[in-house]
Amino acid sequence: MRVILCVTGSVAAVETVKLARELKRKGFQVKCFMSDGACDIINPYALEFATGNKVVTKLTGDIEHVKYANEDLILVAPATANVISKFTYKIADNPINTLLVTASGYETPIIFVPSMHQSMYRVVDENIQKLKSEGVMFIEPKEEENKAKFPSIDDVVLQVQKATSSDGLNGQKVLVSAGGTYEDIDPIRGITNRSSGKMGLELAKEAFRRGAEVTMVTGRMDIDVDVPKVFNKIKIESTQDMQNALKENLTDHDIFISAAAVSDFTVEKAGSKISSSDEVTLKLKPAPKIINQAKKYNPNLFLVGFKAEYDVSQDDLVESAKLRMKESGADLMVANDVAVEGAGFGSDQNKVLIVDDEVLDVPLSTKEEIASLVIGRIVEKIL
Secondary structure, three states: EEEEEEEEOOOHHHHHHHHHHHHHHHEEEEEEEEEHHHHHHHHHHHHHHOOOOOOEEOOOOOHHHHHHOOOOEEEEEEOOOHHHHHHOOOOOOOOOHHHHHHHHOOOOOOOEEEEEEEEHHOOOHHHHHHHHHHEEEEEOOEEEEOOEOOOOOOHHHHHHHHHHOOOOOOOOEEEEEEEEEEEEEEOEEEEEOOOHHHHHHHHHHHHHHHOOEHHHHHHHEOOOOOOOOEEEEEEEHHHHHHHHHHHHHHHHHHHHEOEEEEOOOOEOOOOOOOOOOEEEEOEEEEEEHHHHHHHHHOOOOOOOOEEEEOOOHHHHHHHHHHHHHHHOOOOOEEEEEEEOOOOOOOEEEEEEEEEOEEEEEEEEHHHHHHHHHHHHHHHHHOO
């Protein structure tokens, strides 16, 4: 896949070296165009180094605006008010705008990443809406300090991956639960688990890449796990909160991936802080299995569950996953043994079994790789 990265004269141009390198790391070939204003902020050599390709700063007899107009994607990042407004009216007075007008004639996908002062962003909104109606994509900026700031590089890369993917989930609404729930013991203490939310996040990203509209219901997650702004997000705390959120939202979704580590127990909460001077006995009450309720809320749901065990044989793990499938009506289960070294809670890797009418044994792999296999299996089953 080849991406043409157009860098314009916003101070956010300083982010594009990291962006170009991340795109390359994800397997994209990147070719850059730079405006005069962008060249005043960063040296073209920096982007040449990041991409391994010469940077286009002016049009020559090589007719660069035609040569690179029919690629997989054109990404304008950062996009100034100037480039947005000129492209709205198809003004071709510099290399980038000439490229954009030519690409528009080829119907090449185009993404803009606005970055400017907040007042300018408000003023060009009419132009943005006009371009959106023409099929041009926009990534929403971070609005803070009275500025429309460059979004996270991860969010930009995710949108690029979606725009260039082979789809499979277009038109599907996917709900993913992630993280651990928290049950109060008293107003300042509680019980939870070690779930990081990383697996759920990777599943949500892969579903989004393949064209789905994604909503995440998140419990407690690691502080280094950032949910992309392009997802709808519902934040919950307790098992009851999770159940309420699912009851309210599952009827509107096609696929539910239940990756959250929902507490198996609840606790009778004390009305005030329990004294640390006394012995305390906690009475744990079994919590309802939320996954077992999912198809009662939406019988047409494609349901994916997760089953974690500790230090069991593979046969026992498969049997446990199939039992949970039968109880919940799940269409697919992902089972893992959290005692496996390097594959426990919080790890960036896992070793899983993907179970439906077959059993796929996935060796120790990154959670991103596992998410790709799971979502790929969902696509196979629903098509």
